Amino acid sequence: MRRKSRVGLLASTLALVASTCVMGMPAIAGASGQTPLNLDNEQGELWPCAFTPFNGFDAMFSVGTIYETLDFVNALQNSKVTPWLATAYAWSNNNKTLTFTIRSGVKWTDGTPFSAADVAYTFNLLKKYPALDLNAVWSVLSSVKQSGSNKVVFDFSKSAVPYFYYVADQVPIVPEHIWSKIKNPVTDPIAKPVGTGGYELASCTPQNIKWTANPNYWQKGLPVVKTLNMPAFLSNNTANEYLAQGSSAYGAQFIPNIKSYFVAKKAGNGYWFPPVANVSLFPNLKSGPTADVAVREAISYGLNRAAISKIGEYGYEPPASQTGVVAPTFKAWSSSSATALAGKGYDPAKAISVLKADGYKMGSDGFFSKNGKELSLTVITNGGYSDWVADMQVVSQQLAKVGIKVTVDGAAASNFTTDVLNGQFQLAYDVETGGPSPFYEMRQWLYSKNSAAIGSPAPSNWERFSSPAVDALLNQYGSTTSSATQHSIIDKLQTIMVQQLPVIPVLEEVDWFQYNSDEYSGFPSATNPYAQPGLYNVPDWGVVVLHLKPKK
Numbered sequence: 001m002r003r004k005s006r007v008g009l010l011a012s013t014l015a016l017v018a019s020t021c022v023m024g025m026p027a028i029a030g031a032s033g034q035t036p037l038n039l040d041n042e043q044g045e046l047w048p049c050a051f052t053p054f055n056g057f058d059a060m061f062s063v064g065t066i067y068e069t070l071d072f073v074n075a076l077q078n079s080k081v082t083p084w085l086a087t088a089y090a091w092s093n094n095n096k097t098l099t100f101t102i103r104s105g106v107k108w109t110d111g112t113p114f115s116a117a118d119v120a121y122t123f124n125l126l127k128k129y130p131a132l133d134l135n136a137v138w139s140v141l142s143s144v145k146q147s148g149s150n151k152v153v154f155d156f157s158k159s160a161v162p163y164f165y166y167v168a169d170q171v172p173i174v175p176e177h178i179w180s181k182i183k184n185p186v187t188d189p190i191a192k193p194v195g196t197g198g199y200e201l202a203s204c205t206p207q208n209i210k211w212t213a214n215p216n217y218w219q220k221g222l223p224v225v226k227t228l229n230m231p232a233f234l235s236n237n238t239a240n241e242y243l244a245q246g247s248s249a250y251g252a253q254f255i256p257n258i259k260s261y262f263v264a265k266k267a268g269n270g271y272w273f274p275p276v277a278n279v280s281l282f283p284n285l286k287s288g289p290t291a292d293v294a295v296r297e298a299i300s301y302g303l304n305r306a307a308i309s310k311i312g313e314y315g316y317e318p319p320a321s322q323t324g325v326v327a328p329t330f331k332a333w334s335s336s337s338a339t340a341l342a343g344k345g346y347d348p349a350k351a352i353s354v355l356k357a358d359g360y361k362m363g364s365d366g367f368f369s370k371n372g373k374e375l376s377l378t379v380i381t382n383g384g385y386s387d388w389v390a391d392m393q394v395v396s397q398q399l400a401k402v403g404i405k406v407t408v409d410g411a412a413a414s415n416f417t418t419d420v421l422n423g424q425f426q427l428a429y430d431v432e433t434g435g436p437s438p439f440y441e442m443r444q445w446l447y448s449k450n451s452a453a454i455g456s457p458a459p460s461n462w463e464r465f466s467s468p469a470v471d472a473l474l475n476q477y478g479s480t481t482s483s484a485t486q487h488s489i490i491d492k493l494q495t496i497m498v499q500q501l502p503v504i505p506v507l508e509e510v511d512w513f514q515y516n517s518d519e520y521s522g523f524p525s526a527t528n529p530y531a532q533p534g535l536y537n538v539p540d541w542g543v544v545v546l547h548l549k550p551k552k
Contacts, residue, residue, distance in 0.1 A: 034550065036210075036227035037520070040251035041535035042239035044384020044413035046206035046232045051193040053172035054132035054185070056459060057417065060535070064542020065211060065228075066109075066195035067172035070100055070119065072543055073165050075436035076274060076329075076529035085114070085173055085196065095159040095481060098167065102150045106218040108175045110194050120146040121176035123154070123167075131186045134459045135166040136449045140478060159479040162486075165435055169539065198223040198546050207232050224549045225520075230535075234413075236386040243514055250523075250548075251514035252535035254387040256314050258514075268518025272525055272533060273510035275329050277434035277441050278320045279388075281379065281395075281427050281504040282463045286454055288426050289375055294358035295404075296501035299427075301351035302402040303395065309507055312391035320505035321345070323494040324445070325438050327508075333438045333487065338494035351402040360403070368403040376405040379427035380419055383410030391506065392429055421457035423464055431509045432460055433537075439477055439486070442493050445503045446470050465502040511537065522547035 041060075050058045053067045063069075070086040073079055086100040106114040123144040126133040140163055143155045154167060175194055182188050193201055198219065199211040211228040233239035236254055243251045244265050255262050255271075263269045281299065283290035290296060305319030321327070322342045325334045343350070352362075360368040360375060368375040379395065381388045389410045396406040406427070411419065420428045434441035444450060444460035448471050451461035458464070470493070477489045497503070513533035515523045524533045524544060531540040531547075 034226045035552075036229050037225050037250060037545070037548070037550075038242075038248040039228060039230040039535055040233070040239050040243050040248035040253065040514070041230055042233040042236055042253040042384070043536075044234060044382050046234070047204060047209055047230075049191065049204035049206065049209075050189045051201065051204075052185070052190045053174065053193075054126075054134065056134055058190075059172070059538050060541075061209060061230075062190075062193050062195065062201075063172045064197065064539030065199040065545065066193045066197045066201060067174060068195065068197050068542075069169050069172055069539050071168035072531075072539060073169035073436060074529070074531060074540075075276065075434070076524075076532060079165065079436040081168070085119070086168070089164075089168070091161065093155075095161050096156045098154040098156070098160075098164065099147070100152050100154070100168075102152060103218070104150060106196050107216055108194050108196055109200050109214055109216075110175075110178075111216075112175065112177055114173075114175070114196050116146045116148075116150050116152050118176050119152045119173055120144050121180070122171065122173045123152075125174070125179065125185065126171070129186050135170055136447065136459075137163060137166050137171065139449045140475075141167075158475070159481070161481050162437075162439060162478045165440065172539070197542060199228065199542075202227075219546065222546050225545060228545065233384075235384050246516075249516040249519040250535065252512045252533075253514075254313065254316070254385065254512055255514065256387075258314070258316070262514060266516065266518075268516040269514070270517060271514045273316055273512065274526070274529065274532070275318060275326050275508040275510045276532060277326060277431055277509040278324060278503075278505035279317065279391075279429065279431045279507045279509045280320070281429055281506055282420070282425070283501075283504065284423065284426050285463045285465055285502060286423070289377060290426055292358065293500060294354050295375070296504060298351040298354045298402060298404065299399065300501055300504050301345075301347045301354065302399045302404065303504070303506060304346045304398055305506060306346070307398070308391050308394045311394050313387050313507060317507040317510050319345075320508050322498050322501065322505060324442060324497045324503070324505055325490075325494060326434075326441075330438050333490050335491040335494040338491060338498050341495065342498045348402050355403060362403055366400070366403060367405045374405060375403065376407070377426045378407045378409050379429055380409045380411055380416055380425050381429040382413050382416045384413050388429055395429075395506070420462050423452075423454040423458065423462060428462065429506070430462070434509075437486075438490050438493075439474075442490070442497075443474050446493065446496075447474050463502055467496075470496060519551055520548045521551055522549050 051062045052058050053063045068085050071084050072082040087103050088101040090099050102116040127138050140156050140160050142157045147153045198217045202210040202212045209230045213223050213226045239253050240255045309319050323338045355368050360370045381392050392408040399406045432444040448466040451464050452458035473489050511532050511534040524530050531543040535541045
């Protein structure tokens, strides 16, 4: 599982479904007789068969493939914009008005014409139901209106150029003639999605999702691959075996010893792991020991991130910086002053001294306590991810050496998701989605409007950080087009990350991506990074499958 901004809660009954995964799934010929492309996307749970594009977990099953966005913004190519459901856009009114020209000749998969009215309807739906507004675009929007037959005008309360990514690339457009009849779009499941994309849902069971090509897709001649299958896996191990035995040509998960286990097994097997965000410890900022900045500081100094990378991730995911900036992808944004303030990172002696200065006393058992309470924490993570569990076992051992007792709870994926979203944890090991600059991940971490009260699901900012000064910085970034000002703001946010440690980055999250180039051409690569390759990135993986062509 990886990079997804998860906001929906899975039905608890999924935990009771049979735990077997689909292995050795036979190829099922599509209408054309073409062998399907089996996708290996391990998420640690069975599929809910819910296809609302406004639920962060369900979105990966429909956004980019079934539902489409106005444009495609590529985070790996300096925010390169490719027109999609919109053919053009223009800023005006001192960058407070954004006008899209909507593509003509597009139809929904039920045959109804797509129009500018659908675009205006979608955004106003997010305004009416804030729970659907995963990136809080209405925190800066003031109105969205159709203008004429083919234009939609977005008015912002302030200059908002950086919000283009959220508006153009991260909001899937839905059909008004269907969604206007849904009683409660926040809670009602979408079992039969109707979109404009290259694929239609053919069938779904907890064990497998099947898509077939949209025969009337507006991009003529696409998709070339006619049938997609995505079997469900409950652990890395079973998913990796599925790849290793050659059942899939497109995978997206951690594989230990990947060169011997996967690359050497079959001609054409390869991988590419571009770093894009951070896998982090999210501390509960509202209650318990982690509400104390000294405890968070000691945790950060007690982490030997290089060892966690080597032991838990076989070195595939580099050590992260407490500044929160991913390098080399965003190296140009790194603050030298914040980096200097963070020091050498791993410093056990500093971790111990910070706790002692905060009033903690070391007991005869080697663990700190304060006011009669032992410094004992539980960290939750997804039990289906063998690498994340291994990471946290290393973390537990490391923090024990600085007097912090940590118990690892590798929960079932559905329970883990619920607890993270609701803020019901002491420490949680998880990842946000990020975006085409450090601003987007930091906004997910730190923007108060992205969070929620403990017990209610939050789309991001799971640790429940709130600071009017930080909100002001994030809003200022969103209202300027000055590169110097933007860099200055990110520098200040890096300093806050180092001083207040609202989130503790551990490793740089990579896009897990395995492929077989002898079976399909067109995969993205380091020399042609036209989209993020992970099968959980939206709308990116929908763009990837449109590029693929079978070789056999």
